[in-house]
Amino acid sequence: MPGMENVSLSLGSYSYNVKVGNGALESTGFLVNRARLDGKAALITDSNVYPLYAARVARSLEDAGYEVSTHVFPAGEQSKNLSTVETIVGEMAAAGHDRSGFVVALGGGVVGDMAGFIASIYYRGIPFVQIPTTVMAQVDSSVGGKTAVDIAAGKNLIGAFHQPRLVIADPTTLTTLPPRVLREGMAEMVKHAAIRKPGMLLTLRQLADEIDLGFSLSTIERLPQIIAENISIKARIVEEDEKETLGVRAFLNLGHTLGHGIEASVPYGSLLHGEVVSLGLRGALYLSRKHCGLSRRAEREILEALEALELPLQLPDSVCVEKALEHTRRDKKFQGGAIRFVLLEDLGKPVLSSAVTQQDLEEAMQLLTTPVH
Numbered sequence: 595m596p597g598m599e600n601v602s603l604s605l606g607s608y609s610y611n612v613k614v615g616n617g618a619l620e621s622t623g624f625l626v627n628r629a630r631l632d633g634k635a636a637l638i639t640d641s642n643v644y645p646l647y648a649a650r651v652a653r654s655l656e657d658a659g660y661e662v663s664t665h666v667f668p669a670g671e672q673s674k675n676l677s678t679v680e681t682i683v684g685e686m687a688a689a690g691h692d693r694s695g696f697v698v699a700l701g702g703g704v705v706g707d708m709a710g711f712i713a714s715i716y717y718r719g720i721p722f723v724q725i726p727t728t729v730m731a732q733v734d735s736s737v738g739g740k741t742a743v744d745i746a747a748g749k750n751l752i753g754a755f756h757q758p759r760l761v762i763a764d765p766t767t768l769t770t771l772p773p774r775v776l777r778e779g780m781a782e783m784v785k786h787a788a789i790r791k792p793g794m795l796l797t798l799r800q801l802a803d804e805i806d807l808g809f810s811l812s813t814i815e816r817l818p819q820i821i822a823e824n825i826s827i828k829a830r831i832v833e834e835d836e837k838e839t840l841g842v843r844a845f846l847n848l849g850h851t852l853g854h855g856i857e858a859s860v861p862y863g864s865l866l867h868g869e870v871v872s873l874g875l876r877g878a879l880y881l882s883r884k885h886c887g888l889s890r891r892a893e894r895e896i897l898e899a900l901e902a903l904e905l906p907l908q909l910p911d912s913v914c915v916e917k918a919l920e921h922t923r924r925d926k927k928f929q930g931g932a933i934r935f936v937l938l939e940d941l942g943k944p945v946l947s948s949a950v951t952q953q954d955l956e957e958a959m960q961l962l963t964t965p966v967h
Contacts, residue, residue: 599613599615599819600614601829603832605833605836610761613760614732614822616818617764618762619647619766622762623659626655626760629759631721631760632695633695634662634663634696635662638699638709639705640702641666644664647767665686675745676752679712691716693720696722699736699758702727702735707735708743709722710739713741714756721759723759724736724760725761725763726763728775729782730778732779732821733828740755741753741754741756755836757836763818765818768809769808769809774866778869778872781900784896785848785849785875788896789848789942791827794824795895795896795898798899803902828846852877852918852962853871855959856874856909856922859913859917860913864912873908873909875900876900878936879896879938881935885947885950886937887939888938907966908964908966923952933950933951934946935949
């Protein structure tokens with residue numbers, strides 16, 4: 595469509611397009627039809643997003659001739675579990691959904707993860723469409739086909755690779771987000787810049803100035819291009835290593851190993867995902883200097899972008915370092931007890947290292963208890 599950015603993922607028979615444009619929600623039905631999806635649509639969303647956008651998306655689908663049932667669950671990571679999956683699957687069955695239909699995931703990362711997982715198992719797999727409404731979901735979790743739910747033993751331990759048939763990102767949905775949620779989503783943009791496009795760090799520092807005041811009209815007009823640029827970075831990596839068998843896709847985990855350990859050690863919601871990624875990035879930069887010779891200049895460029903976005907670079911006093919380390923050691927990205935850690939040799943040059951030791955992890959976590967100098 596005119597004025598809409600398009601990012602294509604070439605994955606053979608699982609290829610799809612990501613459409614990015616201001617006002618794209620109103621084109622949902624048209625775009626879904628162009629993606630050749632048939633049957634009844636199960637619109638899955640959460641209690642935060644439902645009152646904002648569900649009616650607009652459902653109306654667009656209905657105007658395009660689709661029958662729609664809407665399924666809403668309580669917002670938050672605590673709902674991303676098998677119990678909620680069973681409830682929604684039961685609702686879908688009662689509403690008459692069969693293998694001829696499809697799922698529409700409308701919301702942030704939790705909605706996308708869970709709705710995608712439901713699509714992967716319902717009638718042994720039906721198509722789904724991602725409509726991400728947060729920065730984090732638009733630039734990261736909605737693209738790549740990872741779907742999962744949590745269990746008591748850890749996050750995302752039950753899941754499947756199930757690529758969407760279409761992703762529709764409408765950056766105007768970001769204008770309803772509180773500043774803290776906007777900032778945390780941009781941690782993933784900083785990560786993308788660090789591993790593939792260092793020049794984007796300047797753009798992010800400029801965007802940081804507008805978050806509290808509200809995006810200007812000129813910025814809103816530029817958001818589709820900025821979002822599409824980030825999606826393209828992830829798309830090219832996913833194309834290279836769709837199922838994480840070659841090590842390339844692991845580059846997207848820069849900052850996440852320590853970050854996930856910290857996130858798992860604190861009560862849900864006390865630190866947002868992007869905030870722990872920011873902390874994890876600082877730790878990864880320290881280890882990159884130690885093992886890969888990353889320059890102080892390169893480290894400083896990334897830290898300055900995170901500082902500009904007011905993302906945390908020092909652990910709150912409420913975080914127990916030992917507990918965070920314990921969770922880090924359990925990270926599923928460790929293979930056979932060995933640590934596979936993403937580091938940077940330089941801006942735009944990530945490597946997958948096996949040189950990081952348990953002592954290194956302890957040093958990095960201790961560093962996070964101190965201010966940035």
